[in-house]
Amino acid sequence: MESKIESKAETKAVGSIIDVLPVELIRGIFSCTPEPLSHTRLHGQPAYEMLQRAETPLKNMSLVSKRWRDIALPILFGHVVWVVEFLGMIAEPLPDVDDPIDNFPLLHFLRHHGLARHVDSLTLIVRDFDRSPPALVSASELDGYAASSSLEAKTSYDWLWDLVFGAVDPRTFTMIAMPDTLGSLLSRAVWEGDAWTFDMNTVNILSLARPAATRAQLNAATSSSPKQGAADASSPTPQTAPASKLFTIRPWTHLLLNEGSFTPVYGTHEFFLRRPPSILPALLGCDSEAPPGTPRLIPPTIKSLSYVAIFPLSSHVNMLATFLPCGLDHLSMQLMPDIDNNILHNPREMHHVQLADLWLERNTCYSLIMAMLLEWHKPRNRGEHLIITQSNLADDDEEDPDDPWASLREFETGDSRDEEAWNLAVQQVQLSRAGWLVERRGKFVRGLRRRVGVGAWDASTTSSLWSDSSSVLSPEYLAALSAEFPSELPPGIPFSP
Numbered sequence: 001m002e003s004k005i006e007s008k009a010e011t012k013a014v015g016s017i018i019d020v021l022p023v024e025l026i027r028g029i030f031s032c033t034p035e036p037l038s039h040t041r042l043h044g045q046p047a048y049e050m051l052q053r054a055e056t057p058l059k060n061m062s063l064v065s066k067r068w069r070d071i072a073l074p075i076l077f078g079h080v081v082w083v084v085e086f087l088g089m090i091a092e093p094l095p096d097v098d099d100p101i102d103n104f105p106l107l108h109f110l111r112h113h114g115l116a117r118h119v120d121s122l123t124l125i126v127r128d129f130d131r132s133p134p135a136l137v138s139a140s141e142l143d144g145y146a147a148s149s150s151l152e153a154k155t156s157y158d159w160l161w162d163l164v165f166g167a168v169d170p171r172t173f174t175m176i177a178m179p180d181t182l183g184s185l186l187s188r189a190v191w192e193g194d195a196w197t198f199d200m201n202t203v204n205i206l207s208l209a210r211p212a213a214t215r216a217q218l219n220a221a222t223s224s225s226p227k228q229g230a231a232d233a234s235s236p237t238p239q240t241a242p243a244s245k246l247f248t249i250r251p252w253t254h255l256l257l258n259e260g261s262f263t264p265v266y267g268t269h270e271f272f273l274r275r276p277p278s279i280l281p282a283l284l285g286c287d288s289e290a291p292p293g294t295p296r297l298i299p300p301t302i303k304s305l306s307y308v309a310i311f312p313l314s315s316h317v318n319m320l321a322t323f324l325p326c327g328l329d330h331l332s333m334q335l336m337p338d339i340d341n342n343i344l345h346n347p348r349e350m351h352h353v354q355l356a357d358l359w360l361e362r363n364t365c366y367s368l369i370m371a372m373l374l375e376w377h378k379p380r381n382r383g384e385h386l387i388i389t390q391s392n393l394a395d396d397d398e399e400d401p402d403d404p405w406a407s408l409r410e411f412e413t414g415d416s417r418d419e420e421a422w423n424l425a426v427q428q429v430q431l432s433r434a435g436w437l438v439e440r441r442g443k444f445v446r447g448l449r450r451r452v453g454v455g456a457w458d459a460s461t462t463s464s465l466w467s468d469s470s471s472v473l474s475p476e477y478l479a480a481l482s483a484e485f486p487s488e489l490p491p492g493i494p495f496s497p
Contacts, residue, residue, distance in 0.1 A: 019065070019067065023071060026068070026071050027071055027075070030058060030061060030071060030072050030075050033057050033058045033075075034053075036051075036079040036121070037051045037052075037053065038051055038079055038081075038121055038123050038172070038174060039079075042174065042205055042207055042256060042258060042308075043256075043258065043306075043334060043338070043414065044341065045260060045261065045310070045337070045338075045341055045343070046176060046202070046203040046205045046258050046259075046260045047203055048127055048176065048203060051081055051123060051125075051176075058072055058075060058076050059072075059076060073113070073115060074115060074118040075118075077110065077115040077118055077119060078119065078121070079119075079121045079123075080106070080110070080119050080121070080122050080123070080168075080170075081123045081125060082106050082122065082124050083125045083127070084124065084125065084126045084127070085127050086126070086128050087126050087128060087184060087185075090126075090157070090160060091103075092159050092160075101163065101167055104163070107163070107167045107168070110167065110168060111167055116167055116168045116169075119169070119170050120170060120172070121170050121171065121172035121173070121174070122170040122172070122173050122174070123173075123174040123175075123176065124173075124175045124176070125175075125176045125177070126175070126176070126177040126178075126185075127177075128178055128181050155184070155187070156187045157184070157186075157187060157244075158245040158246075160185075161245045161246045161249050162245065162249070165249050165250065169250075171209060171210055171211070171212055172207065172209040173207070173208050173209075173246075174205065174206070174207040174208075175205070175206045176203060176204075176205050177204065178201070178202065178203060178204065179192075179202070179204050179259075179276075179277040179278055179279055180192060182206055182279045183279055183282065185246075186246065186297060187244050188279065188282035188287070188290070188297065189282075189287075189289060190277050190278065190282075191275065191277065191281075191287075191289055192277045193275065194265075194274040194276070194277075195276075197264065197271070197274050198262065198265050198274075198276055198277065199260075199261065199264045202259075202261065203260060204258060204259050204278075204279065205256065205257070205258035205308075206255075206256070206257055206258075206279065207254075207255070207256040207258075208246070208247070208250075208252040208254070209252065209253065209254040209255075209256075210253050210254070211253065243295050243296075243297055244297055247299045248299055251301045252299065252301055252302060253301055253302060253303050254302065254303070254305075254306070255283075255298060255302050255304070255305050255306070256305075256307075256308070257279070257280060257283065257306070257307055257308070258308040258309070259276070259280070259309040259312065260309065260310060261309075261310040261311070261337075261343060262276060262309060262310060262312045262313060262316075263311055263343065263349045263350065263353055263358065264349065264351075264353075265313070266311070266352075266353040266357050266361075267351050267352030267353045271313070271357070272313065272314070272315065272361075274313065275315075275316075276312075276313065276316060278316065280316070280319065280320065282296075282297050283297045284296055284298065284319065284320065284323040284324075285297070285298075285323065286319060286322075286323040296323075296325065300325075300326075300327055302325065302327075302328070303327065303328060303329045303330065304328070304329065304330040305324075305325070305328055305330070305331050305332070306331075306332040306333075306334075307320060307331075307333050307334075308334045309334075309335060310335070310336065310337050310341075310343060311335065311336070311358045312335060312365065313361060314361050314364035314365050314368065317335070317365040317368055317369065318365075318368050321368045321369055321371075321372050324372075324404040324405065326401065326402070326404040326407065327404070327407055328404060328407060329407065329408065329409045330408070330409065330412070331408055331410070331411050331412070332411075332412040332413070332414070333411075333412070333413055333414070333415075334413065335362055335365055335366070335415060336362065336414075336415045336418070339417065362415075363421070366413075366415075366421065366425070370425060370428055373405060373408070373411055374428060374429065374432040374434045374436065375405070375432070375434040408446060409445060409446050409447070410444070410445055410446070411436070411443070411444045412442055412443045412444075413425075413442050413443075414442065415442075416441050416442035422442070426438055429444060434446070435447045
């Protein structure tokens with residue numbers, strides 16, 4: 001009996017000590033909870049439940065006392081997940097509604113409790129219904145399954161983006177939904193004629209992000225939106241669909257598209273002729289079913305683009321390579337499953353799939369990307385890539401504004417753990433003249449001249465940049481190259497493709 005009393009007394013004493021701690025210290029302790037899954041899992045296999053945690057320490061701490069709850073709630077609602085069971089639940093409020101936000105409990109809760117200003121990231125998950133095709137139908141019927149409705153004009157959801165971003169101001173906004181649901185939310189049609197050859201319940205991720213903006217920057221960005229709308233209204237082609245307001249309502253600088261697994265299509269006849277249900281054509285502005293002159297959804301503010309898929313078709317990646325938006329500084333790609341993804345051992349995913357087809361398409365995809373990255377599409381005299389002088393490096397500074405690959409400064413791949421493929425890519429970079437260097441494993445950067453300066457080569461600077469023995473531009477490699485081409489390489493200058 002005495003031990004129980006002592007235990008309760010000790011617990012009360014500890015609780016009293018914690019209660020008198022400064023708010024800043026308690027807030028710092030609460031901030032040490034695990035990083036939100038929305039920061040770490042967007043490159044993995046898309047799923048509706050991918051952001052769920054088995055343990056919720058911060059939520060549990062908010063239940064201890066009112067003081068703890070007041071401290072924990074701003075941190076807890078820094079990363080909000082909004083789950084909608086099906087798209088029809090997102091309905092535009094009637095005009096006679098006093099406050100449209102009252103129709104959306106989550107937004108109402110955030111505003112009522114003063115938490116809207118703390119929202120740093122918002123994830124919208126639209127589950128929607130099962131899209132499995134009906135059983136016992138012919139191939140011709142499957143080819144047209146859902147195609148009649150997939151190309152219909154989409155209802156505009158610009159009112160939703162006005163409502164959401166009028167209530168919260170997140171730096172990151174993410175949508176997790178099926179491809180045609182994404183198309184509906186973005187007022188774009190998604191072609192689904194071949195959807196039955198893919199996983200019809202596949203889920204995609206579309207994420208937009210921006211750096212923390214000041215209120216003045218935000219006001220400047222929003223004030224320019226009506227002018228853009230007026231310009232679109234006065235366009236000589238009124239049938240052209242305007243860009244979704246989601247992409248212009250904030251000055252987004254990074255876009256991520258994760259299209260999940262393509263493996264089921266490899267189990268069908270002539271898989272290479274199939275076309276996946278995808279929002280990518282609308283993002284790039286190359287949708288053949290869209291009205292002529294339909295603008296791309298990706299705005300010019302986007303400077304970083306990340307594309308993730310599991311063994312996508314080379315024809316799909318070729319579309320990305322061909323219609324890459326101009327003005328990008330950074331491009332990231334991942335075309336293989338994560339190391340903890342066992343999709344290659346999943347009987348359902350690998351049904352009738354030949355592994356050789358997966359690797360062949362993967363290799364073709366990267367061949368297409370490397371060809372554009374290393375400017376193989378540009379005419380060049382045979383052997384010209386071996387001649388390196390200060391004059392032709394200076395000429396490279398004059399970029400073609402119509403060539404989207406010319407503006408790239410960084411290229412990253414999430415598949416560099418494939419030793420053979422990575423080494424081959426490094427060799428291609430070494431032998432090219434496009435100005436790319438290896439910064440680290442999985443990342444290429446363009447232009448040593450932008451780090452050192454044209455016409456002011458500094459041997460000591462270049463040596464410090466590339467003295468790392470793990471670098472592909474190691475002194476041993478440079479010495480061997482200088483011995484082969486002694487008259488074309490100034491001493492002390494690394495081999496800059």
